[in-house]
Amino acid sequence: MIKEEIIKGLKEGKIKLHEIEKYTSIEEAVELRRLFIERITGTKLKHISNYSINMEEAQKRNIENPIGTIQIPLGIAGPIKIRGEHAKGKFYIPLATSEGALVASVNRGCSAITKAGGATVRITEDKMTRAPVIRTESIQEALKVREWIQENFERLKEAAESTTRHGKLIKIDPILIVGPYLYPRFVFTTGDSMGMNMVTIATEEAMKLLTKETGAHLIALSGNACVDKKPAALNLIEGRGKSLTAEVKIPAKIVERILKTTPKAIQEVNLAKNFAGSAISGSMGFNAHYANIIGAIFLATGQDEAHITEGSLGITTAEEINGDLYFSVTLPDVPLATVGGGTRLETATECLEIMGVRGSGKVHKFAEIVAGAVLAGELSLMGALAAGHLARAHMRLGRGS
Ligand SMILES: CC(C)(COP(=O)([O-])OP(=O)([O-])OC[C@H]1O[C@@H](n2cnc3c(N)ncnc32)[C@H](O)[C@@H]1OP(=O)([O-])[O-])[C@@H](O)C(=O)NCCC(=O)NCCSC(=O)C[C@@](C)(O)CC(=O)[O-]
Ligand SMILES: NC(=O)C1=CN([C@@H]2O[C@H](COP(=O)(O)OP(=O)(O)OC[C@H]3O[C@@H](n4cnc5c(N)ncnc54)[C@H](OP(=O)(O)O)[C@@H]3O)[C@@H](O)[C@H]2O)C=CC1
Incomplete structure (x- = not known):
């Protein structure tokens, strides 16, 4: 497909911004996405278009819909x-x-x-942490699930660590309870990585075992007691x-x-x-x-x-x-x-x-x-x-x- 046809497709909503790579090279897709934005917003993105990083590599793991880079002194x-x-x-x-x-x-x-x-x-x-939120039937049930987690730490650890070479589950603590909701804070060491992808994938694997064995329901893999990307007293006290x-x-x-x-x-x-x-x-x-x-x-x-x-x-x-x-x-x-x-x-x-x-x-x-x-x-x-x-x-x- 030639450039102008792709731009036309974008304008008419027939091609989505993240689908351009289907019709052309990654390098040209970045250029076309930028060109489209320039045209519909009446801007000239001269500096955003000027970069030396390998966008093809960046697009694999770091960015979607790339149009260029910004520069910070x-x-x-x-x-x-x-x-x-x-x-x-x-x-x-x-x-x-x-x-x-x-x-x-x-x-x-x-x-x-x-x-x-x-x-x-x-x-x-x-350490790096991930704390899902689980729903149980009652407070009594929540306490039982907490006990199950404490008694089955080694099994949960094995499940979590099956997903990673460097991630190690060191404890599940604290396990907070709010009515029927339970927030087990999975605490890992993550080698030289920051570890949030690593501990999220590992915690999901452990949660499969937990929900299967206890019948508890996973509401969300992150229950905000992690606490990721928010200021929190828990992090101030426990560290993260x-x-x-x-x-x-x-x-x-x-x-x-x-x-x-x-x-x-x-x-x-x-x-x-x-x-x-x-x-x-x-x-x-x-x-x-x-x-x-x-x-x-x-x-x-x-x-x-x-x-x-x-x-x-x-x-x-x-x-x-x-x-x-x-x-x-x-x-x-x-x-x-x-x-x-x-x-x-x-x-x-x-x-x-x-x-x-x-x-x-x-x-x-x-x-x-x-x-x-x-x-x-x-x-x-x-x-x-x-x-x-x-x-x-x-x-x-x-x-x-
Ligand atoms: C600005 C200075 C350093 C001047 O400090 P000075 O002592 O007046 O400057 P000086 O000319 O005597 O130089 C002393 C040294 O400062 C450095 N220095 C000095 N000038 C330069 C320069 N151009 N480039 C690189 N280094 C410089 C350099 O190390 C120099 O030693 P030398 O190398 O000459 O032997 C000082 O007044 C200072 O540190 N001020 C504080 C500025 C600051 O920390 N700003 C951060 C942002 S504030 C903010 O965003 C948060 C806030 C304030 O709202 C938070 C709050 O509520 O507190
Ligand atoms: N998923 C989420 O919920 C969140 C994701 N993020 C994003 O997650 C990314 C960071 O996640 P993170 O897991 O750190 O990084 P990556 O997803 O890049 O994972 C790190 C990779 O490096 C491998 N690795 C190789 N050598 C080492 C070493 N020496 N130490 C540790 N790992 C090594 C790991 O292998 P192995 O696992 O086999 O050990 C793993 O595959 C960032 O882009 C961040 O923005 C941020 C917040 C939340």
């Missing part, structure tokens, strides 16, 4: 010295953002941390993805020289803003801007962008100790991957390579670098707020004035 911060269990040494951090001042801020934090001897970082938990913590002790002189403020001023801003301010607002983000750094790294490295909302959870502490600054960040809920999902895209691969964390065996190193980067960005913004520099910085770097 990519900056680099660092080096930051990290003293982790998996990441040891100095690293540069790729950050994709359109928020002027963000890269400068993380860069400044990296500089202060590195001059102070580096950030100590640790992964405290590592990688649970991360990072700390640094910074001599007062470095705080004064690089952050233009004092340890005491940062301690007070943290107490008044991140603790009291967040508490009075009912916020679950007892921090200034984890989402900024998590978001910029996620976009750069092909993570699932909807998980930025989970990465925004967490608590910052700041204390003046013997005149110096002790500063820490704790992020209980950071879903991360160095394998699978969007990490396969060529630009993501390159960004992962900058940090030496591409592919199998690298996700823990990556997680520790992410924790260090968040520590840097949080420290710099808290410094700017304490110094009264926030508006000024954004006038200069966010408005070009």
